[in-house]
Amino acid sequence: MAPQDTPTVDPLQVLNALPHPVVVVDREGYFAYANSDAEQFFSAGASYLRRRRLSEFVPADSPLFLLIDQVRAQGSRISEYKVDLSSPRIGVDRLVDLYVSAVPDGNGLVTVMIQLRSIADKMDRQMTHRSAARTVTGLASMLAHEIRNPLSGIRGAAQLLETAASDEDRVLTRLIQEESERIGKLVDRMEVFSDQRPVERSAVNIHSVLEYVKTLARSGFARNVRFTEIYDPSLPPVYANRDQLVQVFLNLLKNSAEASASADEPEIKLTTAFRPGVRLSVPGSRKRVTLPLEFTVEDNGAGVPEDIREHIFDPFVTTKPSGTGLGLALVAKIIGDHGGVIECDSQPGHTAFRVLMPAWTEPPEATRNPVTGSND
CATH class of the missing domain: 3.30.450.20 (PAS domain)
Structure with a gap:
């Protein structure tokens, strides 16, 4: 021109x-x-x-x-x-x-x-969470290799000793077996982090996932919690693995239920909304996706202590006396594997976990098989 x-x-x-x-x-x-x-x-x-x-x-x-x-x-x-x-x-x-x-x-x-x-901070925190997950991945692989074999030997030796032990010593052999099993379960949980296979994803109705998880929660750990839903019915499907989303929101609801147990009227609020999203790279790909879908789990518990707030998604960070600190680290890994973002805003009386995820988009008509309707 x-x-x-x-x-x-x-x-x-x-x-x-x-x-x-x-x-x-x-x-x-x-x-x-x-x-x-x-x-x-x-x-x-x-x-x-x-x-x-x-x-x-x-x-x-x-x-x-x-x-x-x-x-x-x-x-x-x-x-x-x-x-x-x-x-x-x-x-x-x-x-x-x-x-x-x-x-x-x-x-x-x-x-x-x-x-x-907020956008820059979300991206910074997400990169930190992914780095922490990679650290646990290496640790999980090492533990599975270095601990499983000697652990089986310890458990087997304790079982042999129990057959000839006195009643007093049998208490100790059972303790050895129980502790060996507990360590084995911890290794099993950490081994999930070493799964590097691509995530199989499809169009998922997030409201179906949240209602399913809420039903599970109400029949167990959240039977005394009041639920409030603020859903956007026009929301498009999320591009995700349904089973992994169930695991994510089951962990988040369990945390919220335990946190709000000390409140006079325990309450969990579930919110879905369409928001202008940030752009992030999908792991293992040069593709970049927008994250317009926001899902929030809020509770009225005491809140996350300020000294660990910035590290809440790091492995082994927990406020529970008997917790392992792997639940939220696994949540961060799953969301990161989907190319999404998770963040936590917390103060006394109010904690919100926000998940930003990509939306499902229909494949171009040119890529569909005209006979089967499936993608070529």
């Missing part, structure tokens, strides 16, 4: 196309402009925002106002990372990166671009 034929570009359309909230603030602190993402961030339309000051949405002591004053005074650009903009107007958990710059010859106008930290 020749230069003279280049179409005219509307700057406002460019700003609206950006995947980040962008606002322009005038000298009096009023919104002069807000793009479409900013409308979502502040939960207000652009016309409404133009009649309001930024200080009505962001706490007056926020570092953002200091950045705006510095930029306006110096006519420069400033970036600030991990700034908390949480407030009653725009919600909690609003940790963001800020990019502030002065508008040239703009009579004191300042542009603020906001990048939500």
